[in-house]
Amino acid sequence: MPATASITDRDAPSTADTAVVLVNLGTPDAPNTRAVRRYLSEFLHDRRVVDMSRWLWCPLLHFAILPLRSGKVANKYASVWLPEGSPLAVHTRRLAQAVQQELPEVRVLHAMRYGQPSWKQLLQRLQAEGVRRVLALPLYPQYSTSTTASVGDVLGRAEGLATRLVEHYHDDPDWVAAVADSIHRHRANEGDGEHLLFSFHGLPQRFVDQGDPYARQCETSARAIARALNLPDEAWTLSYQSRFGRERWLEPSTAGTLDALAARGIKRVDVVAPGFAVDCLETLEEVAMMLAEDFAEHGGELRYVPCLNESPAHAALLAGIARRELGAWER
Ligand SMILES: C=CC1=C(C)c2cc3[nH]c(cc4nc(cc5[nH]c(cc1n2)c(C)c5CCC(=O)O)C(CCC(=O)O)=C4C)c(C)c3C=C
Numbered sequence: 001m002p003a004t005a006s007i008t009d010r011d012a013p014s015t016a017d018t019a020v021v022l023v024n025l026g027t028p029d030a031p032n033t034r035a036v037r038r039y040l041s042e043f044l045h046d047r048r049v050v051d052m053s054r055w056l057w058c059p060l061l062h063f064a065i066l067p068l069r070s071g072k073v074a075n076k077y078a079s080v081w082l083p084e085g086s087p088l089a090v091h092t093r094r095l096a097q098a099v100q101q102e103l104p105e106v107r108v109l110h111a112m113r114y115g116q117p118s119w120k121q122l123l124q125r126l127q128a129e130g131v132r133r134v135l136a137l138p139l140y141p142q143y144s145t146s147t148t149a150s151v152g153d154v155l156g157r158a159e160g161l162a163t164r165l166v167e168h169y170h171d172d173p174d175w176v177a178a179v180a181d182s183i184h185r186h187r188a189n190e191g192d193g194e195h196l197l198f199s200f201h202g203l204p205q206r207f208v209d210q211g212d213p214y215a216r217q218c219e220t221s222a223r224a225i226a227r228a229l230n231l232p233d234e235a236w237t238l239s240y241q242s243r244f245g246r247e248r249w250l251e252p253s254t255a256g257t258l259d260a261l262a263a264r265g266i267k268r269v270d271v272v273a274p275g276f277a278v279d280c281l282e283t284l285e286e287v288a289m290m291l292a293e294d295f296a297e298h299g300g301e302l303r304y305v306p307c308l309n310e311s312p313a314h315a316a317l318l319a320g321i322a323r324r325e326l327g328a329w330e331r
Pocket residue numbers: 025026027028040049050069073086088140144146147201202203204214242244245275276279280281282
């Protein structure tokens with residue numbers, strides 16, 4: 001079930017002065033070194049993402065990570081860039097438009113925690129325009145302090161607005177059914193893979209040790225989707241991708257799991273990434289391109305199942321969550 005943390009509950013205004021905002025991570029404005037450096041710098045200065053002492057982190061970030069990483073990552077973005085922009089930006093924008101169609105009674109907007117359109121600036125604009133109530137729906141099905149709580153930090157600083165945050169929807173039955181259905185349709189078109197891999201974005205193990213519920217919620221999501229597909233336990237695996245830095249991240253890794261599946265002689269693997277609401281660099285470049293190439297070198301075929309993106313089912317389920325939250329607010 002989606003969970004809500006009510007940050008400020010004031011008097012209950014009508015839906016006419018209410019905005020629902022889909023908030024995603026953010027992405028560079030262009031697939032070049034300058035834009036990627038600007039984006040990474042904002043992202044990696046967030047203490048929710050990297051909690052090291054600034055005395056240690058800032059020199060490392062400014063003199064090593066940003067100069068060394070930005071150009072390489074810009075080339076990766078260039079390999080998946082769409083005519084209208086970064087995939088994450090394009091799909092998020094289209095998804096917000098699709099949710100607006102489902103929810104004509106309120107304004108539906110989208111924002112990015114890092115980069116444009118800025119979440120912080122959007123809240124200021126809404127307040128200036130006379131909006132009184134904002135429901136934030138972060139596009140992260142599973143809660144993590146590094147993502148959801150960071151969206152909540154900005155929301156919590158908004159002045160003059162009544163605000164509410166959807167903390168997660170990792171076990172929402174409509175979300176589980178929509179992801180399961182997308183896998184079912186992919187398999188109906190392409191033929192069943194021999195194994196289904198649920199690949200979630202990773203997180204430092206330390207975050208989980210400190211109480212972040214993310215890994216537990218990923219496990220619950222994967223189990224629920226597998227159950228909806230009637231898959232026996234041996235037909236699926238959960239793994240974590242997109243490792244960053246040197247410390248220990250959640251295991252098993254997606255790359256290592258694919259190697260292990262290849263070693264077991266499994267040739268056709270379906271990979272789905274249910275932690276990502278929309279396709280982005282991490283799904284398209286890392287999984288559908290690079291990991292698929294590595295798996296092909298083992299003689300296997302990795303078949304990537306796209307994210308829900310702006311599909312009607314996705315728009316309808318998010319609109320359903322928003323409508324429920326707005327209803328609860330009014331009571
Ligand atoms: C310490 C670093 C990082 C943590 C913690 C982290 C958590 C985290 N991230 C997502 C979702 C996405 N991350 C994306 C890109 C991305 N992530 C990190 C680092 C951490 N993420 C970096 C440095 C990058 C940028 C690319 C790179 O340099 O490798 C994206 C895609 C953005 C895009 O433009 O397409 C998403 C989405 C989650 C869900 C999460 C915690 C659970």
